[in-house]
Amino acid sequence: xxxxxxxxRHKVTETGTPVTLRCHQTENHRYMYWYRQDPGHxxxxxxxxxxxxxxDKGEVSDGYSVSRSKTEDFLLTLExxxxxxxxxxxxxxxxxxxxxxxxxxxxxxxxxx
Amino acid sequence: xxxxxxxxxxxxxxKGGISIINCAYENTAFDYFPWYQQFPGKGxxxxxxxxxxxxxxxxxxxxxxxxxxxxxxSLHIMxxxxxxxxxxxxxxxxxxxGSYQLTFGKGTKLSVIP
Numbered sequence: 001x002x003x004x005x006x007x008x009r010h011k012v013t014e015t016g017t018p019v020t021l022r023c024h025q026t027e028n029h030r031y032m033y034w035y036r037q038d039p040g041h042x043x044x045x046x047x048x049x050x051x052x053x054x055x056d057k058g059e060v061s062d063g064y065s066v067s068r069s070k071t072e073d074f075l076l077t078l079e080x081x082x083x084x085x086x087x088x089x090x091x092x093x094x095x096x097x098x099x100x101x102x103x104x105x106x107x108x109x110x111x112x113x
Numbered sequence: 114x115x116x117x118x119x120x121x122x123x124x125x126x127x128k129g130g131i132s133i134i135n136c137a138y139e140n141t142a143f144d145y146f147p148w149y150q151q152f153p154g155k156g157x158x159x160x161x162x163x164x165x166x167x168x169x170x171x172x173x174x175x176x177x178x179x180x181x182x183x184x185x186x187s188l189h190i191m192x193x194x195x196x197x198x199x200x201x202x203x204x205x206x207x208x209x210x211g212s213y214q215l216t217f218g219k220g221t222k223l224s225v226i227p
Contacts, residue, residue, distance in 0.1 A: 004156075040219060041219060042119075042202060042217045042218055042219040042220045043157065043202065043217040044217075045214055045215075048214070058214065059214075090156050090157070092156075100145075101147070101159045101162070102159070102215060103158075103159075104149075104156030104157050104158065105156050106155065106156055107154075107155075107156055
């Protein structure tokens with residue numbers, strides 16, 4: 001998985017609780033992305049980062065926030081988890097601006113009860 | 114608005130047959146068209162990609178055909194094998210300024226039966 005780790009790999013939480021997912025890379029790639037994958041919807045971009053402390057919204061950003069204080073770490077936070085945020089979350093990295101290969105992490109399976 | 118439409122949703126092919134997955138896009142600014150392969154429990158991985166300056170790209174048993182005027186591109190898997198059973202996603206992006214996103218199709222689940 002191209003030097004990308006995601007933690008935790010599995011998480012069960014309750015509605016209304018905050019959740020933080022971590023993506024860590026060892027490739028020193030500039031660009032990092034958070035996607036969610038749901039049956040029938042494919043992969044949808046939540047947020048992305050084009051440098052340390054530089055982030056922007058993707059297609060489905062409502063209810064999510066991100067932070068990137070170091071090149072290697074990109075955090076995704078669900079401030080108050082809802083059942084609709086039950087999904088598989090993938091982190092991806094790229095050393096070019098979105099038009100080149102994105103390398104995906106192994107995913108985090110999140111269940112919000 | 115779905116910018117990349119992928120079909121079929123699922124596909125069953127006999128071993129040795131040809132698997133064909135189609136995608137259509139609307140945004141004429143798209144200039145990079147990758148295909149990703151995903152096995153259960155794993156993240157997607159780049160399989161093959163094409164830019165619109167060519168109409169076809171082949172890598173082993175995998176071929177992308179690209180039709181710029183029709184705004185369509187397709188993945189052909191020749192001599193399909195059970196090990197090819199996976200979900201395939203087409204995607205598209207633009208190299209324009211300020212563009213960072215890959216837009217994905219909804220995926221095709223391919224099953225290759227012996």
